[in-house]
Amino acid sequence: MPETASTTRAPDALLASLTPLLHAWLPRQRWFAGKGRRVTGFTLDAATELLPLDGTGPGLLHLLVRVEQPGRPAGTPADCYQLLLGVRPQLPPRLAPALIGRLRQGPLAGRAVYEGLRDPRLAGLLYERLRSPGRTGPLRFHATAPLPPALAPRMLDAEQSNSSLVYGDSFILKIFRRVSPGANPDLELPLALAGAGCERVPAPVAWFETGAATLGVLQPYLRGSRDGWRLALDALADGREFTAEARQLGRATAEVHLALAGALPTERLRRDRAAHLAAAMDARLHAAAKAVPALLPYVPGLRAVLAAAGDATGTGPLQRIHGDLHLGQTLRGSDGAWAVIDFEGEPAKSLDERRSPQPPVRDIAGMLRSFDYAARTHRPWNAEWAARCRAAYCTGYAEAAGTDPRDHPALLHAYETDKAVYEVVYEARHRPDWLPVPMAAIQRLAGPR
Numbered sequence: 001m002p003e004t005a006s007t008t009r010a011p012d013a014l015l016a017s018l019t020p021l022l023h024a025w026l027p028r029q030r031w032f033a034g035k036g037r038r039v040t041g042f043t044l045d046a047a048t049e050l051l052p053l054d055g056t057g058p059g060l061l062h063l064l065v066r067v068e069q070p071g072r073p074a075g076t077p078a079d080c081y082q083l084l085l086g087v088r089p090q091l092p093p094r095l096a097p098a099l100i101g102r103l104r105q106g107p108l109a110g111r112a113v114y115e116g117l118r119d120p121r122l123a124g125l126l127y128e129r130l131r132s133p134g135r136t137g138p139l140r141f142h143a144t145a146p147l148p149p150a151l152a153p154r155m156l157d158a159e160q161s162n163s164s165l166v167y168g169d170s171f172i173l174k175i176f177r178r179v180s181p182g183a184n185p186d187l188e189l190p191l192a193l194a195g196a197g198c199e200r201v202p203a204p205v206a207w208f209e210t211g212a213a214t215l216g217v218l219q220p221y222l223r224g225s226r227d228g229w230r231l232a233l234d235a236l237a238d239g240r241e242f243t244a245e246a247r248q249l250g251r252a253t254a255e256v257h258l259a260l261a262g263a264l265p266t267e268r269l270r271r272d273r274a275a276h277l278a279a280a281m282d283a284r285l286h287a288a289a290k291a292v293p294a295l296l297p298y299v300p301g302l303r304a305v306l307a308a309a310g311d312a313t314g315t316g317p318l319q320r321i322h323g324d325l326h327l328g329q330t331l332r333g334s335d336g337a338w339a340v341i342d343f344e345g346e347p348a349k350s351l352d353e354r355r356s357p358q359p360p361v362r363d364i365a366g367m368l369r370s371f372d373y374a375a376r377t378h379r380p381w382n383a384e385w386a387a388r389c390r391a392a393y394c395t396g397y398a399e400a401a402g403t404d405p406r407d408h409p410a411l412l413h414a415y416e417t418d419k420a421v422y423e424v425v426y427e428a429r430h431r432p433d434w435l436p437v438p439m440a441a442i443q444r445l446a447g448p449r
């Protein structure tokens with residue numbers, strides 16, 4: 001498809017009219033990463049009309065908006081978010097829950113602005129755009145193979161860091177919400193794994209980007225699969241073991257690690273790099289204790305545990321990893337095979353940090369924490385259930401990778417601690433009711449005070 005110049009006219013006037021609506025709506029979105037800090041203003045990086053706004057039918061406006069908030073470290077840009085806004089003269093009743101507000105000024109005054117992804121007509125248009133590679137204004141669309149036409153869209157209602165649309169139960173499109181310059185690992189790693197013939201990860205079939213940042217990825221939808229978190233909770237509720245599944249999951253993790261190490265550059269873990277990793281954990285702990293003072297009494301005990309990462313040399317090379325592995329990032333198909341999804345890494349970390357080679361034990365620690373999470377959210381608490389899952393997972397990993405993470409217990413503890421610290425901040429920001437879950441781990445990992 002030839003390039004179509006669809007950058008919106010009068011972007012400043014448009015932003016001025018949208019500003020009051022965004023002030024009220026954006027901070028309430030689950031995917032808004034700047035929670036707890038005031039929003040002081042917006043600036044536009046790009047505004048693209050994927051469907052004209054001034055017609056009698058719906059318009060689709062693609063925005064990359066920077067959100068100004070106080071407390072940003074000097075020299076770092078404001079966070080940039082991707083928005084897909086529907087604009088209609090009248091909003092049909094079925095779209096009422098998607099309403100963001102009505103424009104009060106400017107040439108489009110009176111029109112309703114709404115979450116465009118909730119409108120099947122606009123979500124369908126986005127899919128059709130992905131089917132025909134090419135450019136629209138600053139947006140570039142790519143596809144690896146021809147895609148079937150006209151698949152009915154539905155937006156997922158999962159509590160997510162991004163937003164996803166399922167098309168006809170055949171494909172799932174993830175729209176990244178906070179976007180940063182650089183290849184998003186959620187496109188980069190699945191593409192590399194597909195190239196390496198690893199079948200544990202759904203291979204991207206289309207994506208769009210700006211040349212600087214990845215904006216969305218379309219992958220096959222694993223119909224009939226269930227995620228590991230749900231399956232683990234069901235097993236707990238039914239009083240069932242989950243060790244066979246955990247062991248298979250350990251194998252799947254090892255296969256993904258081996259494929260990533262084969263497909264992308266690795267680094268030898270030298271003493272200075274290990275010291276740097278330990279210092280970064282220490283810095284994260286201090287930042288976390290500042291953000292969540294409940295951590296403060298545990299800081300001395302936790303620091304001692306984290307220091308072990310400084311002696312990590314001799315535990316294998318650094319490599320690209322998943323970066324935020326937990327049960328919710330795994331899907332078990334009807335054939336019993338595990339798949340791994342969402343290679344974006346921890347949403348709060350910078351893209352550079354998420355793309356840097358890491359010890360694979362970080363992922364293992366993430367999954368071990370997840371078994372603990374599942375057991376902790378179930379009543380009565382069943383610590384032994386989690387311990388058996390954790391052991392089975394490590395056994396499975398060792399069978400496929402040839403190295404057992406339990407051979408380096410101090411390192412494993414350090415990474416579990418780092419993950420639990422991350423979780424404390426994550427829960428305090430996003431789900432305060434869940435804070436006791438990682439705090440229980442913090443108490444255990446910090447040892448007696």
Ligand SMILES: Nc1ncnc2c1ncn2[C@@H]1O[C@H](COP(=O)(O)OP(=O)(O)O)[C@@H](O)[C@H]1O
Binds near residue numbers: 158162163220331
């Ligand atoms: N390929 C897929 N097949 C089936 N379901 C999927 C697939 N990819 C993601 N999902 C579902 O979508 C949800 C959100 O996807 P995820 O990549 O974890 O997004 P986020 O980064 O926003 O958390 C997952 O919990 C999963 O249930």
Ligand SMILES: O=P(O)(O)O[C@H]1O[C@H](CO)[C@@H](O[C@H]2O[C@H](CO)[C@@H](O)[C@H](O)[C@H]2O)[C@H](O)[C@H]1O
Binds near residue numbers: 328369
């Ligand atoms: O899936 P995301 O990339 O959005 O990851 C974030 O949200 C997760 C919660 O949805 C969070 O995971 C934590 O809670 C899970 C249970 O809901 C648990 O299985 C994980 O072990 C625990 O870390 C994840 O940390 C966060 O980055």
